Amino acid sequence: MNKLLSTLVFTLGLATADASAFAQDPIKIGYIGDFTGVAGALAEDQYQGFQLFLDQHDGKLGGYSVQILKEDSQWKPEVASQLVEKLIEKDKVPIITGITGSNIMMAVHGPITEKKVFLISSGAGPSPVAGKNCSPYAFYTARQANQISEVVGRYASGKYKNVMILAANYQAGKDVAAGFKRTFDGTIIEENYTALTQPDFSAEISQIQVAAPDAVFVFFPPALGINFARQYYQAGLTSTIPLLTTGFLDDQTLPSLKEAAVGLHVGEFWMSAVDTPASKALLDAFKKKFNRMPAAYAAAGYDSAVLLDAAIRRVNGNVSDQEAFRAALKEGADGSIRGKLRFNNNNFPIQSMYVFEAAKDGNDYAMKLTEAFPDQQDSYHQDCPLK
CATH class of the missing domain: 3.40.50.2300 (Response regulator)
Structure with a gap:
């Protein structure tokens, strides 16, 4: 009996240690933006909105540490494709977010979602990926371009x-x-x-x-x-x-x-004139941190972090459970600048x-x-x- 109890205690200790180790490991998230090129201002706005949420939550999403791998696609689809391959094959990221231009989205949507890596776009929303080419692995926190x-x-x-x-x-x-x-x-x-x-x-x-x-x-x-x-x-x-x-x-x-x-x-879908408590809170926090006015891309970037925060918390940090994580993303999130972030069947916002x-x-x-x-x-x- 004593031997059995010792074995159970040892096993439970290992399980606790494994869970603790998992919780402490940072979740890798690839971030792709067109930081150089004609959309550079949008990309910077977008990223700063995302970063603002992280700063407000001690660099964590859902209570878990994250490692953000930031990349510049330079408004060049071929560069973006190379970055996606690196992030997925070398860095082993389970999530990629950002994506500023529609030309970039058209180049990377397939390579990301076909590998069953989650894509959280806080910028581009071209029509082909909203319709017949939609994916259960892609979610959007800005708007469909039309x-x-x-x-x-x-x-x-x-x-x-x-x-x-x-x-x-x-x-x-x-x-x-x-x-x-x-x-x-x-x-x-x-x-x-x-x-x-x-x-x-x-x-x-x-x-x-x-x-x-x-x-x-x-x-x-x-x-x-x-x-x-x-x-x-x-x-x-x-x-x-x-x-x-x-x-x-x-x-x-x-x-x-x-x-x-x-x-x-x-x-x-958003500017500073939208008179809601969540909108005002984002506006005040962004101006205090960056000393300038945010644009809609900052709001979408912020909401991408809001969404990831809610979904990661729902799966207790286990983003490798793809079906559970997909369902967690689909639930949307409270705390959005829209109040409640909710998704249509194609994972674009209803707003x-x-x-x-x-x-x-x-x-x-x-x-x-x-x-x-x-x-x-x-x-x-x-x-x-x-x-």
């Missing part, structure tokens, strides 16, 4: 009879243009897709002056979008042909655009979308909330075979 323009199309309907569209010629540009066209009830008189490397828009602005539409809808990555808005303003068009946009105008870029942005309307206007109040510039559209689902979820 959503930010669909609300602008709804806002513009009844206000303008005809609109001209300009967008960058890549996946996100095409998605965003399609979203606007889907919901705008007027006439699209012309569409123009420009190169991702094009900094000068004088030819396109001349075309706008000749066409004289009721309004113009544009989508460009931030660096290019800022160039376009300044050139549009310098041409004297801001006061005569309203500019509708999404993607580059937010609380982060408004201070650099100033007068060139006043009067522009933009669609997004409020907004239209904001850049305004001037005395010497200050701010984004004002113009219109809210609650409980928005993306337009591709019905094509996703997931339940």
Whole structure:
């Protein structure tokens, strides 16, 4: 009997030691962002939102230590593919998060999810991965790309009879243009897709002056979008042909655009004008830590950490139990800047979308909330075979 008791005590001791060792081992998480290139400001915003949550929780997620392996995809799909291979094959990460550009997502979605590594995107949400190519291993804490323009199309309907569209010629540009066209009830008189490397828009602005539409809808990555808005303003068009946009105008870029942005309307799932306790808490904490205003990518980055925190806690740190961890992610999370982060069948958020206007109040510039559209689902979820 004494021998049996000793064996049981020894076995229980080993089990306790193993559990303790597992709890202390850091969970490896790969982080990929386009820190250099035209989307660099977005990627930095995105990462800082993620890092803010970690700093608030002693570098832990779900109460467990994590090791963040940060990588720069440089806005280059081939670089991103190499990084994914390294993170999965060499570093053995069970989770990859970040992903800024849609061109990057299209390159890495398959290689990540086919290896049954969990992908938590806090940036890109292109249409192909929202529909028939959706994956049970991919979750999104920003928005599907079409959503930010669909609300602008709804806002513009009844206000303008005809609109001209300009967008960058890549996946996100095409998605965003399609979203606007889907919901705008007027006439699209012309569409123009420009190169991702094009900094000068004088030819396109001349075309706008000749066409004289009721309004113009544009989508460009931030660096290019800022160039376009300044050139549009310098041409004297801001006061005569309203500019509708999404993607580059937010609380982060408004201070650099100033007068060139006043009067522009933009669609997004979050900006500082969203008046909720969670939104205000994020805004105050981010400004205190980074001494600047956050943009929507910071909110999505923060929420990616909120989601991982909740899911890792639900599985007691055992992210290797893939079915349990997938179910834990699917439950969403409280504490999101949206209040409750909840997912559609394709693992994209069901959430409020907004239209904001850049305004001037005395010497200050701010984004004002113009219109809210609650409980928005993306337009591709019905094509996703997931339940």
